[in-house]
Structures are given as C-alpha cells and as structure tokens.
Amino acid sequence: MRFVSWNINSVxxxxxxxxxxxxxxxxxxxxxxxxxxxxxDFPADAIAEIGFPHQIIRGMKGYNGVAILxxxxxxxxxxxxxxxxxxxxxxxxxxGSDVELHNFYVPAGGxxxxxxxxxxxxHKLKFLKEAETWSRDITPNAKRILVGDLNxxxxxxxxxxxxxxxxxxxxxxxxxxxxxxxxxxxxWIDAIRTIIPETEKIYSWWSYRNRTxxxxxxxxxLDHIWVSPALAESVKNAGILRDARGWEKPSDHAPVWxxxxx
DNA sequence: ATGGTTGTGCGACAA
Numbered sequence: 605m606r607f608v609s610w611n612i613n614s615v616x617x618x619x620x621x622x623x624x625x626x627x628x629x630x631x632x633x634x635x636x637x638x639x640x641x642x643x644x645d646f647p648a649d650a651i652a653e654i655g656f657p658h659q660i661i662r663g664m665k666g667y668n669g670v671a672i673l674x675x676x677x678x679x680x681x682x683x684x685x686x687x688x689x690x691x692x693x694x695x696x697x698x699x700g701s702d703v704e705l706h707n708f709y710v711p712a713g714g715x716x717x718x719x720x721x722x723x724x725x726x727h728k729l730k731f732l733k734e735a736e737t738w739s740r741d742i743t744p745n746a747k748r749i750l751v752g753d754l755n756x757x758x759x760x761x762x763x764x765x766x767x768x769x770x771x772x773x774x775x776x777x778x779x780x781x782x783x784x785x786x787x788x789x790x791x792w793i794d795a796i797r798t799i800i801p802e803t804e805k806i807y808s809w810w811s812y813r814n815r816t817x818x819x820x821x822x823x824x825x826l827d828h829i830w831v832s833p834a835l836a837e838s839v840k841n842a843g844i845l846r847d848a849r850g851w852e853k854p855s856d857h858a859p860v861w862x863x864x865x866x
Numbered sequence: 867a868t869g870g871t872t873g874t875g876c877g878a879c880a881a
Contacts, residue, residue, distance in 0.1 A: 668880095714881090715881095812873095
C-alpha cells in the first residue's frame, strides 16, 4: 500500500495539483494537512472523481484542517483534540481490518524559539508532549502508520544548513529533543529514513519567502511518515515528490510517500 | 538585522 502525506496549503486552490499527485504517485491513501476549508466546503465530489471517493475530513474556516483520502472504504478512527483546542490538527482512520492511520498537523510555532515569550512555541511544545504521552499509552503491538506535517526537521541532513538553523523554529535542539521523545515513546520508525540514509540531504518544504527554488535549495524536511514497531520490516520504498514544489502555483510543501506491506 | 511570499477572505493573521 502506498501512503502519501502532503501539506496542500488550501485544498480548494490546488485540486489540479492533487490530481497530478494522484496520477504520478498512484497512492492508495492520501493524507492532507492545511486544507484551509470547512468540512462542508471540502471539494468531496471533485476528489472522488480523481479516484478517492472515501474521505474522512476534519476542517475549519481559514486555518489548519486535515483529511484522509482513500480508494477503498475506510472507517473513522480515534481522533481527539490536542491542547484543549478544536483546531483540527489530527484525524485517524481504520484501514483494512487491523491497521490505524494517523494524520497530524503539528503547530508551526511562530518565529521566536522561546516558550516564555512566544505562546505559539509554547503551544508547539505542549502539543509534542501530549503526542508523546498518547504514543506511550496506546497498545504497543498494533499496526499503525503516523504521517503528517510535524513542522520539525530533526537531523542535520534534514535541513540545508544545520549551523544556520540551530536557533530557527523547526530545527532547535528543544524541538528536536521533543520530537525524539515522541518517537521513542512508541518506538515509531522513520519510514523515509529507512530507505534514504541520513547521510543524504532531503527536504520536503521550501519557504515562499525567498526565491530559493530550485537554485539554492534551502529546504527542510518537515513532513514525515512513521510506522509502529509491528511494521518495522514492512517499509519497502519511500521518497519525496520534489518536483511538485516547482509546479505552477505550488504548495510550499512537497508530497512525501512510502510503500508499506500490510 | 531585516524582509522576503502565499493563503484566507476582505482585515489581519498565520505560516
């Protein structure tokens, strides 16, 4: 089964790009973040025509919002609010008989990497801590896939310059540690890095704010696909559709994908 | 050090 995770940055604005992702990657499941659409305004029919009639959507006006798209029937999973907010940053589905799929959109965290003066950064850290606790409490042996825009690039080769980004939100040691704690709390395995070694620089996001694409390639790997220990040996391939960042009217994120034997 | 761009939706705010 092929899984795609993509921060689409407005689903209504990028239906054509979504179709292209579906055509070029032929995924079985697509997890979207930042759909920026109320659930009632979600372009469900158009996406059904692309080949994904089965949809679980959690949207709100203007901001955030996540969705899981599937070719075959799926059931709504165990989703919840995080940090006591109804801000549509997580949705889950039960796929097949014994697999959970979790789709996350972690808060970006603002600009200042100090939780004492930046509420957004404090929110990000709290969210990561709650996700860690959740990961420790869920049953240990189930087949699970966790994807999303986690808004953290953990490794040196997940950013264009480790040194220059050490105090930039998304790559600070505090966040990297919090992400690592989340990951180890359940033994989550970084599927993309099981295929593409940490010695190779790979990115999934390039800022709109500087004209770095594709020239100077100042990217970060903010988007992730993790699998539970039960699926450790089941990741067969993975990658990032870098080209999508160069399409007309692109999202600032490229889709990431992984093939998992279920 | 600053500002750079995009999206929602029509004024900021978030990223």
